Each structure stands twice: as C-alpha cells, then as structure tokens.
Amino acid sequence: MPIKNTPEENAILFVWFNHYAGVLIKTPSKTLVIDPVDIRSRSFPNSDAVLITHEHYDHLDQRLVKEIQKNTNCKVIADPASTKRLQHLIPIEKLIEINPGSEIHLGEVSIKAEKCNHSASNPVTYIITSEDGVKVFHTADSLPFEELASIGTREKFDVVFCTVGIAAGTSPESGFEIAKLTKPQVAVPYHANSVAYQKKFAEILRKEMPRTTCLIPELNKIYQVSKKA
Numbered sequence: 001m002p003i004k005n006t007p008e009e010n011a012i013l014f015v016w017f018n019h020y021a022g023v024l025i026k027t028p029s030k031t032l033v034i035d036p037v038d039i040r041s042r043s044f045p046n047s048d049a050v051l052i053t054h055e056h057y058d059h060l061d062q063r064l065v066k067e068i069q070k071n072t073n074c075k076v077i078a079d080p081a082s083t084k085r086l087q088h089l090i091p092i093e094k095l096i097e098i099n100p101g102s103e104i105h106l107g108e109v110s111i112k113a114e115k116c117n118h119s120a121s122n123p124v125t126y127i128i129t130s131e132d133g134v135k136v137f138h139t140a141d142s143l144p145f146e147e148l149a150s151i152g153t154r155e156k157f158d159v160v161f162c163t164v165g166i167a168a169g170t171s172p173e174s175g176f177e178i179a180k181l182t183k184p185q186v187a188v189p190y191h192a193n194s195v196a197y198q199k200k201f202a203e204i205l206r207k208e209m210p211r212t213t214c215l216i217p218e219l220n221k222i223y224q225v226s227k228k229a
C-alpha cells in the first residue's frame, strides 16, 4: 500500500486505508500518515510525519505509532490528549503537541491545526499545504461548525475529507454540511463502513453543489488531486 510514485507538479497523492480517518498523503517531497489504525506499520516505510487528530481507538493506536516512528524516525504530531499517551513511547525530540491555530513546517510543507467539533478531549483537524500550494483539509471526525466557513474562505481548499458515518452524530448530511461550509474543489466522503453512506453524500453534493467534484475513495487505492488552475 505504500505510494511509490511521486505526484505530478501542483498535485498530491492520497490513499484512504481504513474505514475511519486513516489517510496517507504524499506531496512532491513529504509523506504524511494521518490516524493510522487497523494497518501494519510496514505499510508506511517512508513516513516523514504521523499526524494524530484525537485519542479515540479508531484514530490512535499507540503501539502502531511507536513502530512507524521507530522504523522511519519520523516526527509525530498530535493533539494534547494523544501526545500524553505517546510521551513515553516516542523520543521526546520527535513528538510535537499541536493545538488549534498552530502551524508546523516540514521543509516546505505546512501543517496547521484547527478546531474539531467532536466529543474527544482536545481533538484537532489538519490543514496540509504542499510545497506547490495544494491545500488538503483533513477534518477528522468533525461535525460541522460555524468557523469552517471562514477557514474555507481563507484557505481555498483543493480537497476536503468529510466524515459521513460511524462517529457520534455524523451522517451523509453532516458530511455534506462540512463540504458546504468549506467549499472545496474536491470533496471526499470517508469515515464510513458502508459505500451507501458515501453514495448518499455524493447524491446530496451533486444536487446542492454541482460544481464540486465528489471523489468516493476505495480503500487502499491511490488518487491524485491537482490544484485548481
């Protein structure tokens, strides 16, 4: 499942690898793994960073994060509650706690944390901007919230991941609200164990936001998304 190819100019590659928020993102220079659970550590032989959004079992597997970190010597960026659980497993100089509003640079790639409307201790969402300026918004398990509109206007997202199931209170409708507020070029319904939920999201999107592309990802398949010309 590792991504061997490098994205074309002004593009990123991504893979959705579990039924939750597990996403692998590859920019021209960096490989980022978000919320790895239900997968083997050797699926990520070249990680530059692991990003954790919150401490729930379907997002944080401490042992797995430890293995990936050990194999690749990558950084681990996590919300405060997850940082606490990882502090004795990850070398201190590699573990970075992040809070909404803060930004970390990995070379020319930017990782910014924002608020997340989900019932965990201090959950975050992540805005990843590639060296070419491709903008990805990983909204973790978030339900819609007002500030998403201003974040969307500010960032002009190319891709937004929208939770459509499993997490408390989420549905194709709540996922659609995320897309409606953030106005991406491409909306990706994820965090679901039934394709029916993703298709329902696509149906609402087609009707309400016909100019937004819906990309229903298959698990473990590589997709490329390019920056809006």
Ligand SMILES: [Zn+2]
Binding pocket: 020, 021, 056, 058, 059, 141, 166, 167, 191
């Ligand atoms: Zn979840």
